[in-house]
Amino acid sequence: MNTHASPKAPLSPADGHLDERSRRARVEPMSVLALGDGLYEVESGSGATYLIDVEAGRCTCPDHVFRNVRCKHLRRVAIEITEGRTPPPGQLALECHDCETAVFVDERTPEPVYCDDHAISPGDTVRDRETGSRLTVVDASDLRADHVQIREADCTVAEYGTNETYDPDVPVVGAIYPHASVRRHGPVPESLKVYVFPRTRLERVPTDS
Incomplete structure (x- = not known):
């Protein structure tokens, strides 16, 4: 699966000093889906869905389109990537064939894929x-x-x-x-x-x- 859903990103001790958009990026429920080619889909807690181009720094939400700001959706994707819960551009999260654990692989990698516990090598x-x-x-x-x-x-x-x-x-x-x-x-x-x-x-x- 390529979807990562979490009610909120973990708070750090410095979060009291975050600006409002950064705070909302961390605490609001959102699900993040890596689509490949540096694109991500973010579904907010309200059910609205937006397309994010991380490398271009663009989002289809009104806050970014009409105010030209780095919205909470762009920030949330960046948080998920930095903290290892969502694959970075150029990679996708696919399920291990044997245990369904999410494995981050190059987006051109053919399935099936295997996690470290189920990958095999000569001698195994x-x-x-x-x-x-x-x-x-x-x-x-x-x-x-x-x-x-x-x-x-x-x-x-x-x-x-x-x-x-x-x-x-x-x-x-x-x-x-x-x-x-x-x-x-x-x-x-x-x-x-x-x-x-x-x-x-x-x-x-x-x-x-």
């Missing part, structure tokens, strides 16, 4: 959602499941029978059976066959599991 232990088996990751690729060919099956990873319920445009991951100790970014033993899966078919196993 993962579980196959179809069989429950554990594997060790040896490669996390950017190649799509519908572009990678399985030679033995004469089809793509996406077309392979047990992968048909997973999105075809997700990256592929190479992993080995049985679970083995593979040094992170190290060589793969030649005796171990690497199987290729759609990324969304695998879930990371916590190290203490």
Whole structure:
């Protein structure tokens, strides 16, 4: 999700010295939605919705349009970005595929995305959602499941029978059976066959599991 809604931004000890617009930017209920391209949508507590261009310093509200001032909506977006609750220009907040935690990523990043707790790298232990088996990751690729060919099956990873319920445009991951100790970014033993899966078919196993 890209929406951040909060009843008010936290007050600081210096807030007693804020001007009226800055005070209202902090204390009034507003929800902020990052749209991409440096644009944000702000819904006020009254239900009115305005479009904000942060980099140009513009807002569609009457206070900015008719008085040419830095309104509370521009200030609220700046507060949300500074305090890490809303992504900055050039980024979007997307939900982690495995836990729905908001992850700030480049706005050109394709889904699915994963938070730090669910991202996988070579050497990590993962579980196959179809069989429950554990594997060790040896490669996390950017190649799509519908572009990678399985030679033995004469089809793509996406077309392979047990992968048909997973999105075809997700990256592929190479992993080995049985679970083995593979040094992170190290060589793969030649005796171990690497199987290729759609990324969304695998879930990371916590190290203490």
